[in-house]
Amino acid sequence: xxxxxxxxxxxxxxxxxxxxxxxxxxxxxxxxxxxxxxxxxxxxxxxxxxxxxxxxxxxxxxxxxxxxxxxxxxxxxxxxxxxxxxxxxxxxxxxxxxxxxxxxxxxxxxxxxxxxxxxxxxxxxxxxxxxxxxxxxxxxxxxxxxxxxxxxxxxxxxxxxxxxxxxxxxxxxxxxxxxxxxxxxxxxxxxxxxxxxxxxxxxxxxxxxxxxxxxxxxx
Amino acid sequence: xxxxxxxxxxxxxxxxxxxxxxxxxxxxxxxxxxxxxxxxxxxxxxxxxxxxxxxxxxxxxxxxxxxxxxxxxxxxxxxxxxxxxxxxxxxxxxxxxxxxxxxxxxxxxxxxxxxxxxxxxxxxxxxxxxxxxxxxxxxxxxxxxxxxxxxxxxxxxxxxxxxxxxxxxxxxxxxxxxxxxxxxxxxxxxxxxxxxxxxxxxxxxxxxxxxxxxxxxxxxxxxxxxxxxxxxxxxxxxxxxxxxxxxxxxxxxxxxxxxxxxxxxxxxxxxxxxxxxxxxxxxxxxxxxxxxxxxxxxxxxxxxxxxxxxxxxxxxxxxxxxxxxx
Numbered sequence: 001x002x003x004x005x006x007x008x009x010x011x012x013x014x015x016x017x018x019x020x021x022x023x024x025x026x027x028x029x030x031x032x033x034x035x036x037x038x039x040x041x042x043x044x045x046x047x048x049x050x051x052x053x054x055x056x057x058x059x060x061x062x063x064x065x066x067x068x069x070x071x072x073x074x075x076x077x078x079x080x081x082x083x084x085x086x087x088x089x090x091x092x093x094x095x096x097x098x099x100x101x102x103x104x105x106x107x108x109x110x111x112x113x114x115x116x117x118x119x120x121x122x123x124x125x126x127x128x129x130x131x132x133x134x135x136x137x138x139x140x141x142x143x144x145x146x147x148x149x150x151x152x153x154x155x156x157x158x159x160x161x162x163x164x165x166x167x168x169x170x171x172x173x174x175x176x177x178x179x180x181x182x183x184x185x186x187x188x189x190x191x192x193x194x195x196x197x198x199x200x201x202x203x204x205x206x207x208x209x210x211x212x213x214x215x216x217x218x219x
Numbered sequence: 220x221x222x223x224x225x226x227x228x229x230x231x232x233x234x235x236x237x238x239x240x241x242x243x244x245x246x247x248x249x250x251x252x253x254x255x256x257x258x259x260x261x262x263x264x265x266x267x268x269x270x271x272x273x274x275x276x277x278x279x280x281x282x283x284x285x286x287x288x289x290x291x292x293x294x295x296x297x298x299x300x301x302x303x304x305x306x307x308x309x310x311x312x313x314x315x316x317x318x319x320x321x322x323x324x325x326x327x328x329x330x331x332x333x334x335x336x337x338x339x340x341x342x343x344x345x346x347x348x349x350x351x352x353x354x355x356x357x358x359x360x361x362x363x364x365x366x367x368x369x370x371x372x373x374x375x376x377x378x379x380x381x382x383x384x385x386x387x388x389x390x391x392x393x394x395x396x397x398x399x400x401x402x403x404x405x406x407x408x409x410x411x412x413x414x415x416x417x418x419x420x421x422x423x424x425x426x427x428x429x430x431x432x433x434x435x436x437x438x439x440x441x442x443x444x445x446x447x448x449x450x451x452x453x454x455x456x457x458x459x460x461x462x463x464x465x466x467x468x469x470x471x472x473x474x475x476x477x478x479x480x481x482x483x484x485x486x487x488x489x490x491x492x493x494x495x496x497x498x499x500x501x502x503x504x505x506x507x508x509x510x511x512x513x514x515x516x517x518x519x520x521x522x523x524x525x526x527x528x529x530x531x532x533x534x535x536x537x538x539x540x541x542x543x544x545x
Contacts, residue, residue: 028292031291031292031295032294032295032298035295035298035299036298038298038299038302039298039299039301039302040302042302042303042306043302043305043306043309046306046309046310049310050309050310050313053310053313053314053317054313054317057314057317058323058326058329059326059329060326061326061327062326072255072258076251076255079251080248080251083244083247083248083251084244086244086247086281086285087240087241087243087244087285089285090240090284090285091237091240094234094235094237094240097232097233097234098232098234132358133354133355133357133358133359141340141351141354141355141358142358143340143355143358143359144359147326148326148329148330188232191232198285198286199286202281202282202285202286203286205281205285206278206281206282209274209277209278209281210271210274210278212254213254213258213270213271213273213274214270217254217255217258217266217270218258218266218267218270219258219261219266
């Protein structure tokens, strides 16, 4: 079968890049890179969470009054969507690990579906805020919350906006993985992209796990 | 990775049983339900620790099982843990710094003013900005009709937040009336149930956008002098002025705070000129409040502590002093 004389190319799986010794090494390197990225993401968001702590410390009553204007059931619904999408994502990775192409496709589609549902709910939340005149920053125009609600909603829009941006990027990545899965690119021998996009997607869920109680619930 | 089949071949994936994934999923759902329920109990100071504990447990499930960290190479855990350690360092030092400052201005005395020291809907700005006036009018109208929950909100400034009168349909229109009223779950697609929702819904957004560039041109010009009087509400300033006179501050500091009061001549240390804003002990609201409460750090200066003046009044005086800066 192998007419290539070069010994480095004998039994060389198509996914294995030249600079890696083995598939295992390649997969481990890719995953390590992903975890470095995740560590960076955690530190990136920590700035926003620190801003939350500082501002809440400075404006405790404002935070209590303003957070009443977020809709808990919407936030809870989105939490359910994200957790469920995390499950389907994990199942998609598992399907790829077991070379179950059909099952991987279904679960990836479900994950994308829940991600879109999350965006739809966010859209309704944001548009209701805008409808009331609750805009970010200096365009804030809703005068019926005592204290300095601009501070709370500024933070709300930045934190949820940054998170939503990650969701949108995630949808793009999931679509890419889905299309590649359809071409049969992944199997038990090679599923690194599925796994690493999965890690990214769980991270998005992870951040929301903290955003939801801090913004919607704590009183 | 411990198991290489051969040097080029595939590595065997570590496949978790389905039961683990579904178990974690149900645990996460139940924990979500618990946080929502607990938050409705009104636990006060305990609320944050409880919510964060539950969130940490949830995070542990996601990281350990969905993200496989429990079963993966230890080296990856090290990376993850290092980010958490640095996050802890960052939080700890910043929180320590926050707590160590002693001249925070309480939020009641802070006004986050955003454009030239005035709120977005300041009547004076609205006078010559029709677009913004429209946005503000609509926001006001909606607020009056909806949000009948001044009742359970924590009213910081009662005066600034008159409880809107219940006007019949008001409750239905407002999806945000939270805890007490789970019955009319008027929430689902938010803007829909509002009486005149459809036509007006998209309106404010486009209307608001254009004001953005419109606001720009005017902003940069007066920016450098942004601090003065406009930052504080007229009532505090008037009260501050009265107190400044009633407590005979002027005998030393002068009528306009220039440090030229009759008694100043005899003082060993001359007071600063408030009109120039060159405060010796810091020119922020908090700094001024502190001198007023504790007296000058220079005990021989004649500037004694005025702690007997009620707290609120001291803040008013401080605001008034800042407003003296030309």
